[in-house]
Amino acid sequence: MAFRPRLWPTLFTIPAVLLMLGLGVWQLQRLAWKTELIDAFEARVAAEPTDPPIALTPADMPDWRFRRVAATGRYLHEKEIQITGKPYKGTAGFHVITPFVTDSGLTVFVNRGWVPEKQRRPADRPTSLVPAPAMIDGVIQQSGVKGYFVPENEPQNDVWFTVRPENMAAYLGLQGPVATGYYIDQLAEGPRPTALPLGAERSITVRNEHLQYAITWFLLAATLIGVYIVWHRQADREDKLGKDKGTDTGTGGSA
Secondary structure: OOOOOOHHHHHHHHHHHHHHHHHHHHHHHHHHHHHHHHHHHHHHHHOOOEOOOOEOOHHHHHHHOOOEEEEEEEEOHHHOEEEOOOOEOOEOEEEEEEEEEEOOOOEEEEEEEEEEHHHOOHHHOHHHOOOOOEEEEEEEEEOOOOOOOOOOOEHHHOEEOOOOHHHHHHHHOOOOOEOEOEEEEEEOOOOOOOOOOEOEOOOOOOOOOHHHHHHHHHHHHHHHHHHHHHHHHHHHHHHHHHHHHHHHHHHHHHO
């Protein structure tokens, strides 16, 4: 029996399959974009460092994120701030944010890395307080970025969730020019740092699962096509059986 598409299943299946195929192609395009982005980030980390800029805007970040910067100066350890809710390999802890005054006089906020909860305060880890002159070698990150469910900072309670240089500088009473719009992730000295705070890894970790998403959409499209064909074959088989029974009934009645 010839394949006979039914109206309503066909009206549902064709747009759905086209949508799934379109989403799969879109994910492949996203994969290419994300791969290029990761390559660009890795190239910036590996490049020679530049001086920390005075200010960056969100529009600047596509060209500046993960760009490597370096400077000499001194840490203001007495004005250290800890960002809460930063677990590391299942252990609760904080990110240590310390103002750093460069030799040029510009103050930048540096994320020195992770410390466990029991060593949150500088007094609990005196060996981590780098004396002057000190050097920073890190990568730029956009400040003020937080998730939808992340609360606002509570300076009055000494509870911080995001790095906001302008607000932190005002809270700490910093004098002189302060870099705004970004902060610096201090890079770890090696692949397996042991000294606190644990700095940022030198390899870029950016989520890139677009290939899996593309495969999922293509498989869903193929599955729907298979269901569509199987359903029609079953429907055609039932129609044929119904006609055969009707013919048999009619033949028996005329005998």
